[in-house]
Each structure stands twice: as structure tokens, then as C-alpha cells.
Amino acid sequence: MKLSAQVTGGRELGARLIGLGRAMSRPGPQQPLEEAVLAGGRIVAGRAQELAPRSVGAPSVGNVHAADTIMPRITASRNGYAEAHIGPGRRHFYLMFWEIGFEGRDGMVRKQPHLQPALEEKSRAAANEMGRVWRQALNDYVRRASGRTA
Numbered sequence: 001m002k003l004s005a006q007v008t009g010g011r012e013l014g015a016r017l018i019g020l021g022r023a024m025s026r027p028g029p030q031q032p033l034e035e036a037v038l039a040g041g042r043i044v045a046g047r048a049q050e051l052a053p054r055s056v057g058a059p060s061v062g063n064v065h066a067a068d069t070i071m072p073r074i075t076a077s078r079n080g081y082a083e084a085h086i087g088p089g090r091r092h093f094y095l096m097f098w099e100i101g102f103e104g105r106d107g108m109v110r111k112q113p114h115l116q117p118a119l120e121e122k123s124r125a126a127a128n129e130m131g132r133v134w135r136q137a138l139n140d141y142v143r144r145a146s147g148r149t150a
Contacts, residue, residue, distance in 0.1 A: 016145050023141050024134075025080040032137035033082045034074050039133045040126035041072025041084045044115075047122045048086065051114035053098050066092035070115075086115060 024032050052067035069089035076083040088095040101111035 019145065020138075020141055024137065031077075031082075032134060033080070034077055034084075035137065036130040036133040037082045037084045038072050038074065040130035041086050043126045043129055044118050044122045045071045045086050048114045048118035051112075051118055052088075052095060053112045053114075066095040067114075070095070086119075 048070045049067045052070060054065050054067050066088050069092045070087060071089075072084040072086045074082060075085045098110065098112045099115050100113075101109055104110050
């Protein structure tokens with residue numbers, strides 16, 4: 001009895017897998033890994049904006065409320081890794097004091113955590129959104145690659 005097998009297209013498959021790795025994990029704006037991290041971060045940031053304290057009336061700095069500047073920002077990106085921090089814009093750094101607490105001029109301690117509760121509440125939704133964005137990028141790559149000839 002004789003059993004044999006032949007594999008064809010091995011080179012083409014290898015080239016496409018290398019292309020997939022490069023396309024999906026290279027650093028830089030609008031790359032799938034960063035987009036996935038930012039998409040998850042936007043979910044957490046949206047909830048943090050809802051929970052954050054707001055001044056009454058007109059914003060005290062610039063023309064936006066500090067809570068409205070809470071968003072994810074890419075802070076590290078290299079092949080296969082992307083990291084985002086979620087928080088207020090630089091001009092609204094003082095919002096972080098509300099997160100950890102501070103003593104007011106009247107001696108009373110003020111605290112209104114918004115980032116940690118948002119992360120605890122929305123971590124699953126954020127992870128699901130990151131996966132959705134990643135899967136979409138992968139499907140887009142497969143669609144583009146299947147149209148190419150090696």
C-alpha cells in the first residue's frame with residue numbers, strides 16, 4: 001500500500017502569512033493594533049466622561065469641560081504591541097485630583113473617582129470591541145490578499 005500527499009502553494013502561503021504579520025502588527029497611526037486599542041479605550045473613556053465631575057456653567061479652562069477631554073491616547077507602539085492611556089487632556093490635568101481625592105480649602109476631602117469605576121464597568125465591552133476591530137482588520141486583509149496573485 002502506498003500513501004502520498006503533495007502540498008502546493010506553500011511559498012504563496014508563506015508570503016501571505018509574512019504579509020499578514022507585517023500588516024497587522026506594525027506600529028503607527030491607523031494600524032490595526034492601535035485602532036483596536038483605541039476602540040476599546042473609547043468605550044472606557046465614554047463612561048469615564050459620564051462619571052467625571054463637571055463644573056457648573058461655562059468651562060473653567062478653554063472652551064470645553066475637563067470631562068469632555070477624557071480620551072485614549074497611544075503612548076507606546078512597536079511591532080506587535082500598542083498601549084493607550086486614558087485620561088483628560090493636558091490643560092485639564094486637575095481632573096486627576098478628583099480621581100484620587102484632595103483636600104479643599106475648607107478642609108473637606110473631595111473625591112469623585114471616574115476612571116477606575118469606568119474601567120471596572122466597561123472592561124469586558126472594551127475587550128469585545130478590541131476583538132471586533134481586530135477581526136474586521138483581519139477579514140479586510142484576507143479579502144485584499146485573496147485578490148492578489150503571488
